[in-house]
Amino acid sequence: xxxxxxxxxxxxxxxxxxxxxxxxxxxxxxxxxxxxxxxxxxxxxxxxxxxxxxxxxxxxxxxxxxxxxxxxxxxxxxxxxxxxxxxxxxxxxxxxxxxxxxxxxxxxxxxx
Amino acid sequence: xxxxxxxxxxxxxxxxxxxxxxxxxxxxxxxxxxxxxxxxxxxxxxxxxxxxxxxxxxxxxxxxxxxxxxxxxxxxxxxxxxxxxxxxxxxxxxxxxxxxxxxxxxxxxxxxxxx
Numbered sequence: 001x002x003x004x005x006x007x008x009x010x011x012x013x014x015x016x017x018x019x020x021x022x023x024x025x026x027x028x029x030x031x032x033x034x035x036x037x038x039x040x041x042x043x044x045x046x047x048x049x050x051x052x053x054x055x056x057x058x059x060x061x062x063x064x065x066x067x068x069x070x071x072x073x074x075x076x077x078x079x080x081x082x083x084x085x086x087x088x089x090x091x092x093x094x095x096x097x098x099x100x101x102x103x104x105x106x107x108x109x110x111x112x
Numbered sequence: 113x114x115x116x117x118x119x120x121x122x123x124x125x126x127x128x129x130x131x132x133x134x135x136x137x138x139x140x141x142x143x144x145x146x147x148x149x150x151x152x153x154x155x156x157x158x159x160x161x162x163x164x165x166x167x168x169x170x171x172x173x174x175x176x177x178x179x180x181x182x183x184x185x186x187x188x189x190x191x192x193x194x195x196x197x198x199x200x201x202x203x204x205x206x207x208x209x210x211x212x213x214x215x216x217x218x219x220x221x222x223x224x225x226x227x
Contacts, residue, residue, distance in 0.1 A: 004155075035217075040121065042202060042217040090156065098208065100146065101215075103156035 003027065004104035006091050011109045013085075021076045021107045023091035032074035033092040033101060036060060043090065049074055050097055078109060085111045114139045116205050118218035125193055126226045133188040133221050135177075135203030145186040146204040147177055148217075156202070162186065163208075173197070195225045 063082025160171025
């Protein structure tokens with residue numbers, strides 16, 4: 001089955017710790033994205049990558065970092081610099097930047 | 113700055129009622145428009161999209177949306193809802209041939225259907 005997997009589904013971390021969220025796709029898509037979803041605010045773009053070894057900041061990149069070493073993988077690190085990290089994180093991919101995006105199931109991160 | 117407004121945060125309907133969810137955007141140029149749906153416990157998935165052509169767009173599961181350029185609107189409709197339509201619905205706007213950071217999502221509308 002082709003699709004996007006995110007792991008884990010739920011993640012708990014102590015304040016001050018960095019945490020990395022996994023996103024893998026086997027759709028052979030070039031573009032990948034990370035969004036943050038908060039109640040009543042919709043989805044906000046954190047980072048996106050058009051191609052391997054390239055990524056760009058989205059609208060709320062502060063306190064986050066990414067890498068794109070492989071086409072299939074686009075991990076997101078939530079650093080201790082992110083002031084309000086507790087949220088639902090969604091990964092998406094598309095053939096190219098102009099195409100519809102396919103979403104993963106999401107990871108709910110809670111920082112205690 | 114561009115924005116997308118979904119004025120209804122929570123809509124409650126009975127089965128067989130007609131549905132219209134509002135979506136307005138603030139950009140004067142050409143846009144690509146999307147409606148996504150998130151069923152409980154499932155992935156966000158595309159319902160329908162408009163890029164150009166016929167402004168009345170048919171999507172999956174009996175949904176349709178009409179692009180009215182003069183009103184900057186892209187309202188989602190369904191003539192008769194079912195209990196299984198209970199979900200959260202997101203409108204999204206993209207400026208074509210621009211960077212991905214120009215995809216803007218609305219805040220979402222939660223739809224609850226009474227059996």
